[in-house]
Amino acid sequence: MTSSLPTPAGHPARDMPPTLLDLSTYLLSRIGRTARGRLAERLAERGLRLWDMAVLAALADFGPHAQRDLVERLGLDPSDLAKVADQLAAGGYVERTRDTADRRRVSVSVTDAGRALLAELDGEARAVQDEVLAPLDAQERQVLQGLLLRVHGGLSGGRVGP
Amino acid sequence: MTSSLPTPAGHPARDMPPTLLDLSTYLLSRIGRTARGRLAERLAERGLRLWDMAVLAALADFGPHAQRDLVERLGLDPSDLAKVADQLAAGGYVERTRDTADRRRVSVSVTDAGRALLAELDGEARAVQDEVLAPLDAQERQVLQGLLLRVHGGLSGGRVGP
DNA sequence: CCCTATAGTGGGTTAACACCTATTAATCCG
DNA sequence: CGGATTAATAGGTGTTAACCCACTATAGGG
Numbered sequence: 001m002t003s004s005l006p007t008p009a010g011h012p013a014r015d016m017p018p019t020l021l022d023l024s025t026y027l028l029s030r031i032g033r034t035a036r037g038r039l040a041e042r043l044a045e046r047g048l049r050l051w052d053m054a055v056l057a058a059l060a061d062f063g064p065h066a067q068r069d070l071v072e073r074l075g076l077d078p079s080d081l082a083k084v085a086d087q088l089a090a091g092g093y094v095e096r097t098r099d100t101a102d103r104r105r106v107s108v109s110v111t112d113a114g115r116a117l118l119a120e121l122d123g124e125a126r127a128v129q130d131e132v133l134a135p136l137d138a139q140e141r142q143v144l145q146g147l148l149l150r151v152h153g154g155l156s157g158g159r160v161g162p
Numbered sequence: 163m164t165s166s167l168p169t170p171a172g173h174p175a176r177d178m179p180p181t182l183l184d185l186s187t188y189l190l191s192r193i194g195r196t197a198r199g200r201l202a203e204r205l206a207e208r209g210l211r212l213w214d215m216a217v218l219a220a221l222a223d224f225g226p227h228a229q230r231d232l233v234e235r236l237g238l239d240p241s242d243l244a245k246v247a248d249q250l251a252a253g254g255y256v257e258r259t260r261d262t263a264d265r266r267r268v269s270v271s272v273t274d275a276g277r278a279l280l281a282e283l284d285g286e287a288r289a290v291q292d293e294v295l296a297p298l299d300a301q302e303r304q305v306l307q308g309l310l311l312r313v314h315g316g317l318s319g320g321r322v323g324p
Numbered sequence: 325c326c327c328t329a330t331a332g333t334g335g336g337t338t339a340a341c342a343c344c345t346a347t348t349a350a351t352c353c354g
Numbered sequence: 355c356g357g358a359t360t361a362a363t364a365g366g367t368g369t370t371a372a373c374c375c376a377c378t379a380t381a382g383g384g
Contacts, residue, residue: 017219020215020216023287023288024291024295025198025290028193030194030314031310032191032194033195035190035191062179122181125187129185129186132313134316135313136309136312140309143305144306145184148193149183151294151298152193155192155193
């Protein structure tokens with residue numbers, strides 16, 4: 001018997017076609033989608049979306065940005081970023097200050113509350129990751145991370161998403 | 163210098179936040195999304211969608227199904243499957259025959275043309291995969307495939323998608 | 325000082341996708 | 355037989371994410 005494991009509880013047990021399962025890209029798409037979806041769910045419980053986390057991460061990692069530069073870095077529409085920044089500012093997670101040198105620009109920086117929030121969100125993300133990568137041990141996860149990082153590095157910059 | 167590689171041509175070079183790049187789930191999501199998008203583009207040039215390919219693959223791998231069973235296997239809405247089957251039948255890629263035993267059921271089977279089409283689509287998928295996995299050599303790709311397959315096997319059957 | 329370009333913002337439009345509903349036809353079971 | 359159930363299908367709804375346009379305010383060059 002090739003698949004002797006009992007169906008893991010509450011599972012339709014739908015075997016997918018080998019033609020698809022043989023495609024790493026299919027698996028990547030499916031797994032990535034699942035992970036993304038689960039994290040999005042958790043963020044939604046806090047009234048947040050994935051872009052909120054991406055923006056917080058960019059600010060925490062690279063310091064204050066003009067919105068223009070955030071747009072450039074994250075590949076998000078300027079108009080949409082304005083909305084994200086609005087919401088984050090309303091929650092006190094980021095501060096927006098007019099750039100004194102160029103008063104068109106609005107410099108966005110993360111607050112302490114924002115950093116704390118990001119830490120929590122990162123925790124949620126890691127919890128999801130633990131669920132998703134459950135079948136792999138620590139060493140295998142590291143191998144996977146290494147491979148994915150290299151693959152990611154090779155992607156040319158088309159459509160992005162958080 | 164930690165990132166000495168020249169930006170790979172025509173690239174905004176947007177460095178993503180390490181906070182995100184450290185998450186395998188982020189990379190999975192991003193890479194999977196890219197791969198999916200690129201394949202979807204190619205299929206669209208033929209007037210096809212991902213579900214068309216999934217349905218063809220299921221029929222080719224497992225033989226004829228009642229639509230009911232395809233729905234079960236692929237996690238697709240019955241109503242949507244009807245439309246997919248319609249289109250595939252119009253192109254001559256599948257045949258629909260009333261089940262003589264239970265005349266409510268419509269049995270769908272792949273035709274030779276359908277098999278030929280699937281072979282082409284699989285070729286497209288592998289071409290995309292070659293693009294996406296370009297940074298990895300053959301052995302690394304196999305390691306990746308193995309890890310992904312195990313991760314996939316551990317996913318409980320929530321939302322699916324092709 | 326005009327004239328053009330840029331930064332941010334508000335308020336839409338669009339496209340894709342999952343999902344739901346009603347209808348028709350056939351089956352099953354008491 | 356008759357009522358309840360299931361299969362397929364047509365058509366429509368809701369959500370989401372990406373995107374686009376118009377407007378304001380500022381900058382900067384001639």
